[in-house]
Amino acid sequence: MHVPDGFLDAPTSVATGAAAVACVGVSLVRARRELDDRTAPMAGLVAAFIFAVQMLNFPVASGTSGHLLGGALAAVLVGPWTAVLCTSVVFVVQCLLFADGGITALGTNIMLMGVTTVVVGWLVFRLLQAVLPKRLGVVPVAAGVGAFVSVPVAATMFVVMYAVGGTADIPLDHLATAMVGVHTLIGVGEGVITFLAVGAIIAVRPDLVHGARRVLASRELEIRPKAVA
Amino acid sequence: MGAGHGHKLHFHGHSAVHRAPAHLKILALLAFMIVVVATPRGWYPLFGAYVVAIAAVIAVSRVPPGYILKRSVVEVPFLFFAVLLPFVATGPQTEVLGVTVSQHGLTAGVALLVKGTLGVLASLTLAATTEPQDVLAGLERLRLPAQLVQIMSFMVRYLDVVTGEMQRMRIARESRGFSARNPRHWPVLARSAGALFIRSYERGERVHLAMLSRGYTGKMPR
Structure with a gap:
């Protein structure tokens, strides 16, 4: 859900805007390493994919439905730096061409739903990858857990931002309980669907999944003797 | 939402x-x-x-x-x-x-x-x-980094293609009698999302190769 104009006060909005500019700037330099000269067309198509995936509604229960944020999914699929670029571009386009999310809240939206979900999703994913055995089947699990954790963390970030620059004095503990509680549930959906989607992609084209590269590189060519009947 | x-x-x-x-x-x-x-x-x-x-x-x-x-x-x-x-x-x-x-x-x-x-x-x-x-x-005239504007222009250009692809997948699912009603149907939707990623990524690769064959060197021609 996009933060609109007027939700956070002006100084906080300017501060998050500056933070978002810094994050996107660093990602622009680093993404070249992930994609070299393919950056523009590939990141553009991945951004269009994220935009489309956010339109894909998943039924939850009794008529309600949710949709993916896609930050952690993008991080695992194309690498964290490119993912930050893609999600940021999605929010800019949604703001300027679709009037979704206020222009003064653009930095807030990029920091919360872009940078936070990508960074948290990626860090949890890498941590699990380091701990768990290096097998291809583990990659979707790690991606799913990363996606699950990323959503409540983003909600917590929102509460922190609201504590700094909120425009109404809601008791913060109530806000935190409500936000984190609801978003833990949303995170379950995000995690399960990220797990399933990454699993589906790895089954077909494991070479496209950035997070699976280490596993693929460590795999050795094995020649299996033909089974004798 | x-x-x-x-x-x-x-x-x-x-x-x-x-x-x-x-x-x-x-x-x-x-x-x-x-x-x-x-x-x-x-x-x-x-x-x-x-x-x-x-x-x-x-x-x-x-x-x-x-x-x-x-x-x-x-x-x-x-x-x-x-x-x-x-x-x-x-x-x-x-x-x-x-x-x-x-x-x-x-x-x-x-x-x-x-x-x-x-x-x-x-x-x-x-x-x-x-x-x-x-x-x-x-945005370019406002001195947004050229690469960011390029990414954005590719996104805008292919937005309808990718969302159109998703719509066709939805129509294909529904014409086979599928309608997502509860979380048990998530695997189907997740596989659709996975297929959409593969299609988008491969389209990106094709677009990049087509650009290279037309002399793309990393900058968009004026």
Whole structure:
């Protein structure tokens, strides 16, 4: 859900805007390493994919439905730096061409739903990858857990931002309980669907999944003797 | 809550607002909204002036007001929050229409409602009067890094292709009798998302190769 104009006060909005500019700037330099000269067309198509995936509604229960944020999914699929670029571009386009999310809240939206979900999703994913055995089947699990954790963390970030620059004095503990509680549930959906989607992609084209590269590189060519009947 | 996406908001026209340079329009929107957000709550005459200002711009642009209003449904989720505020906020209580609500929550809720609505109306006016490629050219003129603008232009260019692909997958699923009703149907939707990623990524690779074969060296030709 996009933060609109007027939700956070002006100084906080300017501060998050500056933070978002810094994050996107660093990602622009680093993404070249992930994609070299393919950056523009590939990141553009991945951004269009994220935009489309956010339109894909998943039924939850009794008529309600949710949709993916896609930050952690993008991080695992194309690498964290490119993912930050893609999600940021999605929010800019949604703001300027679709009037979704206020222009003064653009930095807030990029920091919360872009940078936070990508960074948290990626860090949890890498941590699990380091701990768990290096097998291809583990990659979707790690991606799913990363996606699950990323959503409540983003909600917590929102509460922190609201504590700094909120425009109404809601008791913060109530806000935190409500936000984190609801978003833990949303995170379950995000995690399960990220797990399933990454699993589906790895089954077909494991070479496209950035997070699976280490596993693929460590795999050795094995020649299996033909089974004798 | 992204259900409102997928249709272009642009309204074709030739008014002064349509013809104004896109970078000036983006700057004007940003400046206007910063002023609106920085205006202390409770300065209602000033908010009235802002509404009049937006209404004047919409009138000059000759975009039918109904066109803008119909598309302002994107802010509906936040209306709930704004309406809820008077009941959850703390502070001295007051009575409105026989219901006891928080004084602070009430003013904050009204301010949020007014500021959010102003933001949506102003953004919609920009989107309705500016073609996507003009927005991109405007961002470039505002010295946004060229690579970021390039990524954005590829996204805008292929947005309809990718969402169209998703629509066709949905129609294919539904014509086979599938309708997603509960979480047991998630694997099907997740596999669709996976297939969509593979298709988008492979399309990106093809686009890149096609660009290389036409002499692309990392910069877009003028």
